[in-house]
Amino acid sequence: xxxxxxxxxxxxxxxxxxxxxxxxIPVGDGLLLExxxxxRKHIKAxxxxxSLVDHKIYLEKLED
Amino acid sequence: xxxxxxxxxxxxxxxxxxxxxxxxIPVGDGLLLExxxxxRKHIKAxxxxxSLVDHKIYLEKLED
Numbered sequence: 001x002x003x004x005x006x007x008x009x010x011x012x013x014x015x016x017x018x019x020x021x022x023x024x025i026p027v028g029d030g031l032l033l034e035x036x037x038x039x040r041k042h043i044k045a046x047x048x049x050x051s052l053v054d055h056k057i058y059l060e061k062l063e064d
Numbered sequence: 065x066x067x068x069x070x071x072x073x074x075x076x077x078x079x080x081x082x083x084x085x086x087x088x089i090p091v092g093d094g095l096l097l098e099x100x101x102x103x104r105k106h107i108k109a110x111x112x113x114x115s116l117v118d119h120k121i122y123l124e125k126l127e128d
Contacts, residue, residue, distance in 0.1 A: 002066035002116050024114040036117060047111060050088040052066050053100060 003036050006057040009048055014058075017043065021057060029062065067100050070121040073112055078122075081107065085121060093126065 003020040018041050023034040030044040045059040067084040082105050087098040094108040109123040 002068075002119060004066075004116055022115065022117045024111070026111060047088070047090060050114070051086065052068055052116065053086045055066060 001036065002052070002055075004050075004052065004055040004057045006033055006059060008043075008045065008061050009058045010061065017041070017059070024057065031059065065100065066116070066119075068114075068116065068119040068121045070097055070123060072107075072109065072125050073122045074125065081105070081123070088121065095123065 003022050005016055006018045006021045007014040007016055018033050018035055020035045021033050022036045025032045027042070030042055031047070033041045033043065043059065044062045046062060048060040049058040067086050069080060070082045070085045071078040071080055082097050082099055084099040085097050086100045089096045091106070094106055095111070097105045097107065107123065108126045110126060112124040113122040
């Protein structure tokens with residue numbers, strides 16, 4: 001399976017926010033992440049980098 | 065390997081623009097796509113949907 005893990009990156013820190021992400025859809029001012037089990041998470045962030053072979057999605061949090 | 069194919073979607077049409085994409089990085093007003101061989105393509109587009117288990121990246125072209 002080719003799901004990836006989503007991390008919020010700020011500076012040198014990486015915070016894992018959702019594992020096994022299958023789908024990402026930009027919605028409004030954020031992103032809708034859906035994992036392979038159908039669990040969804042909405043987060044105010046934008047994509048900073050995708051590294052699919054490494055199964056990593058890096059996001060940058062947007063301020064309120 | 066978990067690379068994906070990138071498509072420009074407009075209406076019902078899907079146009080394949082790069083296969084075996086490993087990395088996507090937003091740059092300026094577009095996206096930098098890099099395939100597993102290190103070939104890069106810059107495109108004025110934004111991400112419309114990622115479907116990683118299906119190995120598909122859907123992009124929406126931005127007008128000049």
